[in-house]
Amino acid sequence: MVVVAVVGALLIGLAIPLAVVLAVIVVAAAFGTLEMYKRRRAGSAASDAESGVPEKGVATRVVLTTYALLTIATLGLIQVVPYGRDHSNPPITAEPEWSSPRTRELMVNACFACHSNEVEWPWYSNIAPMSWAITDHVDAGRSKVNYSEFATSAEEADETLQEVLDGSMPPGYFTSFGLHPEANLSTAEIDELVAGLRATPGLSETE
Numbered sequence: 001m002v003v004v005a006v007v008g009a010l011l012i013g014l015a016i017p018l019a020v021v022l023a024v025i026v027v028a029a030a031f032g033t034l035e036m037y038k039r040r041r042a043g044s045a046a047s048d049a050e051s052g053v054p055e056k057g058v059a060t061r062v063v064l065t066t067y068a069l070l071t072i073a074t075l076g077l078i079q080v081v082p083y084g085r086d087h088s089n090p091p092i093t094a095e096p097e098w099s100s101p102r103t104r105e106l107m108v109n110a111c112f113a114c115h116s117n118e119v120e121w122p123w124y125s126n127i128a129p130m131s132w133a134i135t136d137h138v139d140a141g142r143s144k145v146n147y148s149e150f151a152t153s154a155e156e157a158d159e160t161l162q163e164v165l166d167g168s169m170p171p172g173y174f175t176s177f178g179l180h181p182e183a184n185l186s187t188a189e190i191d192e193l194v195a196g197l198r199a200t201p202g203l204s205e206t207e
């Protein structure tokens with residue numbers, strides 16, 4: 001269960017400790033429920049020599065059902081957490097002086113989902129824990145560089161070219177499994193973007 005949670009967290013870019021906490025809650029609740037179930041069985045079948053040790057087939061089914069129900073219950077409960085519901089897009093104050101509309105287009109496709117005030121919140125951004133992960137990416141991304149508030153939020157903007165050259169942005173989880181294909185730039189598009197960024201003031205350290 002914990003392993004599943006960690007793998008899931010890596011896939012959606014959710015904080016791993018958070019996923020582990022959720023998994024531990026499910027495991028602990030399931031353990032408690034199953035102990036109660038065993039005790040109740042032991043009580044009701046006191047005369048039976050096999051008491052407290054449910055038949056193996058039944059036991060597996062009960063265990064799986066318990067885990068499934070508690071996972072669903074936990075997923076249901078976490079929906080009430082208010083974090084992750086703020087899907088605002090503050091006003092656009094200033095963008096870089098893009099060297100061409102094409103440069104902007106490539107940046108919009110690959111980067112604006114987290115580094116702009118034109119975030120298109122997908123439907124699953126309303127469902128925890130995806131909502132938490134996505135809000136966290138947008139908050140963290142905007143705080144590093146926000147191409148919609150270029151005048152005031154540009155401390156890391158000169159890293160833009162380097163991030164693209166390194167291939168470290170957009171983050172791997174964003175484009176894995178065919179997600180956001182428009183952000184998964186081809187080699188030709190990356191070359192185009194690199195040239196465009198070199199010609200745009202403030203987006204590379206070398207200009």
Ligand code: HEC
Binds near residue numbers: 112115137141145158
């Ligand atoms: C899925 C959200 C997401 C997308 C899409 C994305 N970024 Fe980021 N970006 C982040 C987050 C989160 C951080 C801060 C944490 C980090 O550095 O990993 C960040 C950090 C950065 C930084 C600061 C780097 C540093 O070392 O501090 C730059 C520059 C950047 N991104 C540029 C880009 C560019 C350029 C693109 C498009 C090619 C892009 N990002 C796409 C989420 C995103």
